[in-house]
Amino acid sequence: MSNSQSQGYVTSMGHTKRSFDKLMPLAALIFSVLTGLALGLTHSQQMNALAAQQESHLGNILAGQLAKVIREPLIHRDSLSLQVELDDMLDITGVSQTAVYDIENQLIARAGDNDRRSMDTSRYRSPVSVDDNTIGFVSVILQPDYYAAQTTTATRILLLLWILLAAILVFAAFRFGSGLSRRLMALLEQLPSSETGKGDELAQLEYRIEPLLRKPGTTSNPLLGQSVATLAIACRNLPRLEALLNREHFKILMVKLDQLVEGAERLYGATRLPGSDYHIYLEFAEGDSDQLSRAIHCAAALLRLSSQLLDKQGITVELTAAVSPGLQQASPSILLSERELGKRLAEMQSLLDKAAAGEILLADHTDLQLAELNDIDLSPLAEGSAVYRINHLGEHSEARLKRQLAILGEQLDPL
Numbered sequence: 001m002s003n004s005q006s007q008g009y010v011t012s013m014g015h016t017k018r019s020f021d022k023l024m025p026l027a028a029l030i031f032s033v034l035t036g037l038a039l040g041l042t043h044s045q046q047m048n049a050l051a052a053q054q055e056s057h058l059g060n061i062l063a064g065q066l067a068k069v070i071r072e073p074l075i076h077r078d079s080l081s082l083q084v085e086l087d088d089m090l091d092i093t094g095v096s097q098t099a100v101y102d103i104e105n106q107l108i109a110r111a112g113d114n115d116r117r118s119m120d121t122s123r124y125r126s127p128v129s130v131d132d133n134t135i136g137f138v139s140v141i142l143q144p145d146y147y148a149a150q151t152t153t154a155t156r157i158l159l160l161l162w163i164l165l166a167a168i169l170v171f172a173a174f175r176f177g178s179g180l181s182r183r184l185m186a187l188l189e190q191l192p193s194s195e196t197g198k199g200d201e202l203a204q205l206e207y208r209i210e211p212l213l214r215k216p217g218t219t220s221n222p223l224l225g226q227s228v229a230t231l232a233i234a235c236r237n238l239p240r241l242e243a244l245l246n247r248e249h250f251k252i253l254m255v256k257l258d259q260l261v262e263g264a265e266r267l268y269g270a271t272r273l274p275g276s277d278y279h280i281y282l283e284f285a286e287g288d289s290d291q292l293s294r295a296i297h298c299a300a301a302l303l304r305l306s307s308q309l310l311d312k313q314g315i316t317v318e319l320t321a322a323v324s325p326g327l328q329q330a331s332p333s334i335l336l337s338e339r340e341l342g343k344r345l346a347e348m349q350s351l352l353d354k355a356a357a358g359e360i361l362l363a364d365h366t367d368l369q370l371a372e373l374n375d376i377d378l379s380p381l382a383e384g385s386a387v388y389r390i391n392h393l394g395e396h397s398e399a400r401l402k403r404q405l406a407i408l409g410e411q412l413d414p415l
Helices: 002-014 020-069 071-075 079-089 116-121 146-150 152-190 201-212 238-244 247-268 291-309 334-352 395-412
Strands: 095-102 107-112 123-130 133-142 227-235 271-273 279-284 319-327 360-362 376-380 388-393
Touching (some): 020 071, 020 079, 020 123, 152 201, 152 395, 227 334, 238 247, 247 271, 247 279, 291 319, 291 360, 291 388
Parallel strands (some): 319 360
Antiparallel strands (some): 227 279, 376 388
């Protein structure tokens, strides 16, 4: 029974158990990609503009210098000298082609690459003048990718830095998300409910903790027409303790017991109903289908922690408990609803009379096929009886109960 209950719990939580350690790295990766794209576009535009500016500046300077050095050879039509000067200009890194044209734009000499594409992309012209008269033109063509290649190193460094920072950010987001997921799951496992809503761990925590956020000492009207579980607890030896203890000591004991019940009421999402003759009634109506499980765990917690209410003489508070699942009867009349509630509490009181000190009983109309009982060891109260005694909790339920006892125990420490 223990394994099936544990598997059911893992299945119900499985779709959200690891959400934050996936969502946060994914968010960090998306942020890194978007930031990288923005930086890449900005960097590319800036580098292209800078390369075009530098290329234009260099091309105009080289064309002007070439116009000066070939002036004399062009005047004397010294083709050999013109060719030598044009070839010398090719020794400058980045220059792809040089050429000289006459006043009618007819080619006189040329050196370097003859590719027409190069001639159409990065050509820079300058006139050759003598006494304010133009006698020809020179052109200098730069390699198209020369300055673009100069920015490649900077682009690669920026890309490596982005990859490094993105990896660090994703890793940090994974570590933080994983830690946050584990912390939220630890809180979820300590809460009494096993039902889950939709969403991540934080949404699950909000869903599970909502029934527990009532102020201490407040009660709400029963929710009619829905499944509920009622927990009744009888304090069997309180009349005898009242007679044995002095009045002040007995009041302190009662305050401690009330505070313990109030803590359980908040933790397990219960509503305390009016009681009498040292009987405590708690109703579990909020939630989807885990009311019975919460009522059983609450009963076990109260019975175990009552041992902490020992007085100095070693007198204990003897508690017995009974749990009864059922369906509230909807009624338009408050008086009729109160009468039905009174009948239900009377049935619970008669069930308590069958329990020995420290026992927890389940009412005779309990459906033993409920998945909530898979991790609980039950036995009939007597042969042929439909009332069952809870012998002990299974491994998974016991682990949950220990965490819940730790929470309730912290409330008792300062008492």
